[in-house]
Amino acid sequence: MTKIDKRTARRLLSEAREALEELKELVSRGREQVLGDRTLIFSMRYSVILMVEALADLSFAILEKDFGECPEGYRDAFARLAKRGVVKPSLAEGMRRLASLRNLIVHRYWAVNDERIYEEAVGGGIGIVEEFVAEVSNYVEAKDP
Numbered sequence: 001m002t003k004i005d006k007r008t009a010r011r012l013l014s015e016a017r018e019a020l021e022e023l024k025e026l027v028s029r030g031r032e033q034v035l036g037d038r039t040l041i042f043s044m045r046y047s048v049i050l051m052v053e054a055l056a057d058l059s060f061a062i063l064e065k066d067f068g069e070c071p072e073g074y075r076d077a078f079a080r081l082a083k084r085g086v087v088k089p090s091l092a093e094g095m096r097r098l099a100s101l102r103n104l105i106v107h108r109y110w111a112v113n114d115e116r117i118y119e120e121a122v123g124g125g126i127g128i129v130e131e132f133v134a135e136v137s138n139y140v141e142a143k144d145p
Helices: 006-026 031-035 038-066 073-084 089-106 114-142
Strands: none
Touching: 006 038, 006 114, 031 038, 031 114, 038 073, 038 089, 038 114, 073 089, 089 114
16 A cells, blocks of 8 residues: 655645635634625635645545545545544544535535634634644654655
8 A cells, every 4th residue: 555645745735724824814804804795705715615625635645545445525534534543533523514614615505604604714613724734744744755
């Protein structure tokens, strides 16, 4: 079984971090400004999508290359990382919630509650992603070259 390619992992982590920084900058503007500006709302949505997709892609790669597993979807990938000890179960659960939010944005845009997205980001989503990125990064960097 091959190991996760560090270049690929670093690229995906960089994409996630970039989207995370954009989201942090957005929410720092305050609830009223973000939710009152359609461009900021779309930027917030897109940042969530990019973060979740980059981290899910990385999760799939780790599971496939390091464990020979093929998850059924984003939520399953995050759960399997916890089962394999790559991340804490609480982080996997937080990422599963963010994956559900991403799915809502992507597949059911007419039902998207932008206030919920904002509250999820401020209420813990940003912290979950920061911790998840740190744990996965530590896992990747601990691997042999």
